[in-house]
Amino acid sequence: MAEEDRANDASDAVSVSLSGEARVRYEGYNDPTWGDAPDDGYLLLRLMPLFKAEAGPARIVVQPIIGYAIGVNGGGGPVDQTGIDLLQGYADLHQPLGEDGKVSLRAGRTLIALGSQRLLGTRYGPNTPQPFDGIQASLIRGPARLDLIDVRAVVIGAKDFDDSSKGGRRVRSVYLTTEAARGINFDLYWIGYEDSAARLTALEGVETRDTYGLRLFGERGRVTWNWETMIQRGTLAGRRIRAWSQATETAISFPGVLLAPQLRLRANIASGDRTDTPDKIESFNALFPRGRYFGELTPLGPRNIINFNPGIVLTPTGRVQVELNLAAFWRASRGDGIYDLAGREIRTAGTAQARHIGNLAEVSLTLDLENGLSLSGSLGAFTDGPFIHQSGTVSTILMAGGEATYRF
Template identity: 30%
Template sequence: MSPRPPRIAAVLGLGAAALWLAPVQAQAQAQAQAQAQDQHPPASADPAPQRAAPLARKSPRPPAEAVPGGRTAPPGVPQAQRWTEDWSQPPAPGASLVEKLRHVPLGANEDFYLSIGGEARAYYTDWQHATLGLRADDDNSLVQSRLRLLADLHLGPQVRAYVELGDNREFGEEFATAANRDKLDLYQAFVDVTLPLGEAGRLTLRPGRFEMPLGNGKLVGTREALNMRFTYQGVRATYILPGRISVDAFATRPIAVRPGTFDDRGDPARVFHGVYVSAPDLFAGLGADLYWYEMKRKAATLREGTGADERDTLGARLWRRDAGIDVDLEAALQRGTFAGQDIRAWSVLLEAGYTWAALPLKPRLGLRADAFSGDDDLADGTAGTFVAAAPRLPMLSEGAFLNFSNLVDLYPSLTLKPHEAVSVMVGPQFLWRQSSADGVYVGPAGASFAPYGSTRRIGTTLNLEASWQVTRRLGLRLFETRFEPGSAFEKAGGRRANYFGLQTNYRF
């Protein structure tokens, strides 16, 4: 399969941009650190950040901790989750208009201010066999455009109101992707009311519409690869004892994305509620999470058939990240009912690595190993297929060829940093079905190939990811994934596939 002409133009455009922007590359270090949230998104950043002490904007600071109740974002640095940002410091004398808009004082009280920001993202994507051959004519090449405008009002440390408008389009597509199409709409809108509890911490109530990644963002993520992230409508309560423990309780409906203007609503066919507890420093540098949540869907389709799905997920997670070692181990059980059958499903997710920070290129050797259960017997009256509530499919590859159901994957990788603002990751990924009695579940919708033979092998992907945070606000990312099917999967209809993506993102 030869590259399409738009791909060649995209690569040439990236090269031209690199030559033009190279002189400003050194400005990017602070945001390069914060950009790590795209790979380890915050579970639930502190809804009521404390006012930061004045710091030099170029001082190296860690990003917001990827756990509830962790550190807030570095002051003055745009973040992947925009409501985690800290713009409490007034802009310096002679600051640009953009900097001044991020902190507009409201009277003499420095805790009363309005922050105005936004985002403009263009994402060229090219799939060859986006569904691995599950359906005919599944090539797709398009440009996604995402525009955001936000206003963040702070009325002291106890009251905050956040509004974010969005416009989302796709151009040149062979077939439409629903989550890419949403004309001007209310993307997020919530109020935070915080009750300080002194040494006992604080309690924040958040009613409205909001993003809500949980934990490491794998099983309940953000859907960053498409224009519209996962958002929810309802209420969320967060208790935080900073640095020690947090408890999140939420009762929401996922937002149903509609393509028109101001027509998105909470989905009446789905309910999502639960509790997430995290201790970021439980013992010996290890953090620990414990959670329960339930997703109710009036209609769902698996290999067993179609019917109502009421699925409880109970899980636990241990994790540690420092300058050298990072490890993240998570396990979850699912119970409930699907189409009148008892659910008995499970998952185990492991990600670990070691970084030689003192060596040139700061190499990191990583290993990801995951298993998501399938159904061992489609006729025994028990539903054994694991279904994630809001999966971060780019964890497998940016092309999101496969879903988190009946899947085992092993992904050794090498990450290099030729510059503080540049990272490159490469590696092969080996894929199997967890159960040969179940099918191969493809893409965000989770449609599946029928079970085939006794072999469990699906195939292998070769992955390349490269990112360059050019400035604090401007980032470039490139992705390439090549999928080679196993012989049995190919005989069952699986096809060779390829994904290429080139993204530019400007946040202010």
């Protein structure tokens, strides 16, 4: 047999692998939403094995999920429980393109993470990640990557084998990321969003929303940055959408200092509706953001919000990390309420005029052990600011979480 034929046979050989993770997580809340809801404490169980078969340029991935919630008040929602279902199931093809390029095509059910996942993420932190059904094409050439996406969000059901993208929200995107100079990168993108049954407070109808974004990120020496500007246009129930958001994260590390501290500052603003513009929707929609957006357990999401969030990360050893997270929150508009990560309004504006919502203090510990096991825990308190006092019940939210994850 010729050497070339042997090489072709080797490249076409089928390889099969198994990996995945198992996780147990506890979350507990005293006075959720500042006393609007009863105390809650529950256990989240998740198993996600991943089977992968590869042969030459082709790959098939199948990843089921087993996810259950035990003890949630009112029963577990989509982010808590899915039963037994298919998390990922896709096939993709990839081909070299010149010396430093590659083109790939993927079809099926998959998790998607674009950029820093402020608009389209895997939602890994909660018990049920967010999959999508559809197609993706990627073109990579040197430091540049272009992603084309046309998918529908999978609607998570609480029973076994009932997750489906039928009737789900549609997402299309053209997403370019490249390097402007050494250590300086940018993303330029458009994300198109369609929801046939959208709801924003008392408003219901068809929503079509286009997001145009620019993200600047990189590092120079000990300094890293990740800044993103997002502008949204479209319609919701016939009303014009005019929304926007600015998100920033800047950090500086001191690797030669005791505990190798990293100082971090996040500052964010997301627009909200104003009472003097009733013909417009000015509330920003974060679409499908990453889980735990402002911290491990905070109830707020990025809609009608101003957030100032300093923090420090300490690394005593390579396997131990401690993070202290402080944050203050204000309403961007007095005419709008406050929302959770899923976009549900959790406090209406009413007659309240105060902007300050409250302050968050949170500490978390992560310990990576050998053989794929990691442990983590967090404690937090979210105080009640003037807006909470003016809009309803008043109390400090106490939060606790802990999890054990085994990756194999």
